[in-house]
Amino acid sequence: MWMDHRAVDQASRITETGHSVLDSFGGIMSPEMQPPKLLWLKENLPQLCWKSATHFFDLPDFLSWKATGSLSRSLCTVVCKWTYSASSGWDDTFWTQIGLEDLKENNYSRIGQQVCVPGSPLGSGLTEEAAADLGLPQGTAVGASLIDAHAGAIGLLGADISGLHLPCEKQPISSRMALICGTSSCHMAVSQQPVSVPGVWGPYLSALLPGLWLIEGGQSATGRLLDHMVKGHAAYGQLKQEAEQSGQHVYSYLNLHLENMAAAMEETHLDQLTAHLHVWPDFHGNRSPLADPMTRGLVTGLSLSQTLDDLALLYLATQQAIALGSRHIIQAMTQAGYDITTLFLCGGLSKNTLFLQTHANATGLPVVLAAEPESVLLGAAVIGACASMDCASTEEAMRRMSRAGEVIRPNPELQSFYERKFRVFLRLYELQKECVGLMEDTSRSTRQLH
Incomplete structure (x- = not known):
């Protein structure tokens, strides 16, 4: 596991x-x-x-x-x-x-x-x-496998984007990033030449597409973190009851609740409701780009209140922290030589409209969904088409089977807000390391006294 x-x-x-x-x-x-x-x-x-x-x-x-x-x-x-x-x-x-x-x-x-x-x-x-x-015929072709997230990348990266006016149009495939987001999240991009990124997995030759080098960032807990934050809050019982009464999923209900909060507080953008609430999301360690499995989560800005409004704000701040974690990975890849201009998302979290818009706003990049709602299954179908010889190559199968669907674009009015939010985000890790260092110094001093 x-x-x-x-x-x-x-x-x-x-x-x-x-x-x-x-x-x-x-x-x-x-x-x-x-x-x-x-x-x-x-x-x-x-x-x-x-x-x-x-x-x-x-x-x-x-x-x-x-x-x-x-x-x-x-x-x-x-x-x-x-x-x-x-x-x-x-x-x-x-x-x-x-x-x-x-x-x-x-x-x-x-x-x-x-x-x-x-x-x-x-x-x-x-x-x-x-x-x-x-329940299938004996001898049905079976292709050498893909890791589930990598199947999602196959289902996303070859999507036809003609006419969508995206920055990656007429650009090499290396300008696209596949973000497969569920319990955890994987951030994948490919390039013609090997590009090493400190703290990010790869480059791997032909691990995804023949002749191309794969780089793979990731976050060890994303959907799992949202569940942890929401279900562990004192107001979760109230949330669950009200969501059931309205016939909505709890996250859909929270998204609507945040819109109502923003309207009541006369905030133009609900993103800005968390100006004084910040989360460092690595409750299960940092996979990329810090590669620090020992780091832990942080929340700053909490009060004694435990209302549904407080739960909604913590949910929003966690969404933003996950998106800023993606921005952190993209920043590391950019500094190493990548030029990521467009995000392609799939997975359970891509069904959450707030998650999608927050990723677009926090990274400043457009987010593209595939026309096929289950990109991991589409990637598996691409592999099957190769194994059965219905397609001569993975690239051909991707071209024939993958199309872009909805596009979510960043709101330029929030650029300054997320630049400041990102600076706070990075500072939270620095503060955590400083605190850990202080306590280790104290422990060493105590041992020396004895």
């Missing part, structure tokens, strides 16, 4: 090796990657799991194995999560240095001897057993 951060210590020790494979992970090994998780298993479950396991799979490869019986791994999974190189394969020295040299046995049979590009047909298609379970 990617969200399981038990392997923080193992990830830190891997980072300390300074091995060259870390160059493709922003220089820092995340506890969400597989090497630290494997090391945790070896150190904590040596008999029960480590020595008895024949194979270790990423979930997408496990599913394709169950479907076809093929042990081939996808280039997407092993490059993005396991340190495999599309050009040179597994690095023996890395696995030896981190204490997992036994994985080298039998040409890495436990983590992948055969690796293929996403969409490559696997085995003889669906096995008899899998076909019966799925």
Whole structure:
């Protein structure tokens, strides 16, 4: 499970090796990657799991194995999560240095001897057993897998935007960013040449599209954070009751409540209701661009009040913090040489109109939704079309199947507000590190006295 951060210590020790494979992970090994998780298993479950396991799979490869019986791994999974190189394969020295040299046995049979590009047909298609379970014909083509978020990127990045007057029109695909937002969020872009961004995963060759380099930022908790903030508030019971009575989802009800609050307070833009309420959103650590799994969330500007209005404001401030986290990632990529001009969004949070408009306003970039409401499924269909030979390439399938839908544009009147909000956002992290440092100094002084 990617969200399981038990392997923080193992990830830190891997980072300390300074091995060259870390160059493709922003220089820092995340506890969400597989090497630290494997090391945790070896150190904590040596008999029960480590020595008895024949194979270790990423979930997408496990599913394709169950479907076809093929042990081939996808280039997407092993490059993005396991340190495999599309050009040179597994690095023996890395696995030896981190204490997992036994994985080298039998040409890495436990983590992948055969690796293929996403969409490559696997085995003889669906096995008899899998076909019966799925209600499909035996032999139905199955393509080498994609990680779910990466399937969303495939479903988004090739969208036809003709006539929408977007800044990425007639620009290379590297001007587009796919933002797949659900429990967590992933920020993906591709380029013709490798571009390294400190604290951001990649660049990965051919992990998403053949011949292109993928860079992948992300936030470890976004939809999960919104649920945490809303459901943990004292006024949640009232919110849930009123939303049910109105026949609306709680987030739709909160969005309308914020509009009514802005009107009652004669605020032109509801965004400005949080001028004195700020959130640092990394309650589950920072994936990008700080790559700091130990940072934690912060809220400043709270009062003793616990009304529905207070809950709505905290919900809005959290939305803004998540959007400013996206801006932080884009800023790091821009400083490294990317020129992101348009965001393409999908996932559960993209169904929330306030989330979309807040992202446009906070980043200053237009947000594009796909015409197909489930871009992850569309990306899977693209892979299927390649495996079945209905399309000759991923790029062809993307062109034929992906179209842009609604466009949400930033409000220029809020540019100054979000510039100031972003400065506060960055300052919150600096203050947190300062506070942690002060307490560590105190702890050291106390130990020295004893």
